[in-house]
Amino acid sequence: MDQQGDKQGAERPKPITVIGFEGSANKLGVGIIRDGEVLSNPRHTYITPPGQGFLPRDTAKHHQAHILDVLQQALDIAKVKPQDIDCVAYTKGPGMGAPLVSTAVVARTVAQLWNKPLLGVNHCIGHIEMGRRVTGAVNPVVLYVSGGNTQVIAYQLKRYRIFGETIDIAVGNCLDRFARVLKISNDPSPGYNIEQMAKKGEKLIDLPYGVKGMDVSFSGILSYIEDAAQTLLDSRQATPEDLCFSLQETVFAMLVEITERAMAHCGSEEVLIVGGVGCNERLQEMMGIMAAERGAKVFATDERYCIDNGAMIAQAGWEMFRTGHTTALEDSWCTQRFRTDEVEVTWRDD
Known part of the structure; x- marks a missing residue:
């Protein structure tokens, strides 16, 4: 019985842990997902005075100023270390150009420093997969x-x-x-x-x-x-x-x-x-x-x-990564226009 139990335990797949970086607009977020469980999801919002919107340049500066603190918060809250991460996901688009790039640069850097695969995620699909996971909608x-x-x-x-x-x-x-x-x-x-x-x-x-x-x-x-x-x-x-x-x-x-x-x-x-x-x-x-x-x-x-967050990018990244998706470093660019229907959904059964 012990040998059988050991064998079954050995065959159990290793949990997949993904960190997600979101910064497509004025919400900056880093979230960590492990097999559908939200381990952490801190966020920092760029807020302007009444009567004003947020410009891409100023929003990017906000993200650059706060990204490392939010990243450290995500790791601390989740109680994970870089070696525990299996994949680094980031928002590829759509969104505002300068904020997207500012966040993606950090994700690319982290992936290389930690020697982890990188994965670009469609922002909208992040929302959908997070919604499906949290609500149970089929x-x-x-x-x-x-x-x-x-x-x-x-x-x-x-x-x-x-x-x-x-x-x-x-x-x-x-x-x-x-x-x-x-x-x-x-x-x-x-x-x-x-x-x-x-x-x-x-x-x-x-x-x-x-x-x-x-x-x-x-x-x-x-x-x-x-x-x-x-x-x-x-x-x-x-x-x-x-x-x-x-x-x-x-x-x-x-x-x-x-x-x-x-x-x-x-x-x-x-x-x-x-x-x-x-x-x-x-x-x-x-x-x-x-x-x-x-x-x-x-x-x-x-x-x-429902508000932009890092966990939704991590969740979509988790779905994609477990079905074989990764993004080569030379292809890890961002785009302000990224249609929802451009992505092949390999993780769902028809």
Whole structure:
């Protein structure tokens, strides 16, 4: 019996530990995953004054200033040493050029210093795989909503297929830019603060509704409410809370509509919301109402994982690494444009 037990123990595969570096926008994160378990996931956010966005150059300087501290935090919290790491994953794109490069340089350096394989990860797939791992969603239609991306996605034939997307700006960018008009604080994020103000809104202002088939458009809505905001406020026809409420209700209704259409097409009974805007409780509530009417279920995560973080890059890297993916040093570049459906999904069964 002892010999049999020893033999079974010897055949048990060694756990795979992956460290992930994320820095595609203003969130800098380093996360460590071991076979699906989050060992650590520290993050540092670049926050600008109210009314201002974040420029690539300044965001890159923030990442450069904090990356080594965040890396050390990740190792300390996880209680792992460099020799325990099996693979170093980093965000290859999409994202802002200078922040992406700043973070990737550190990942490349660490991989060479530690003599570990390197792996470039698609940012969106990081969100999806982290969402699937945390929520237990099996084969959901995915609504990916963030400051830089808005897509409705479903898996089929080794790809995450894009069923619909924004044709101009992302929904998160729309909300962030309106927050600048009202001089809403960027701490902890403009989207979060709009959400809190929207909860106090009472009057629904009629805004343009930009659904075009399976795609959405937010630039016209943003231009309209930017132009109308001051007049409505000065004439006391609306409060800032009313404007936040109206914008949220309109853009979220658009997102729910195209998600439901994708679910109907795919015959799906699951929807997974990922990305920074996915933290919004009102969006989750509206999606839940639609899903309940279809006999479907909504999956979402909290701010630990829906907001950009290193663990999601580590999780996607873990999935890729265990199925044979690595990135040669000469191919470890970054790109601001990296389509979700460009990646072959070798780790999922059809």
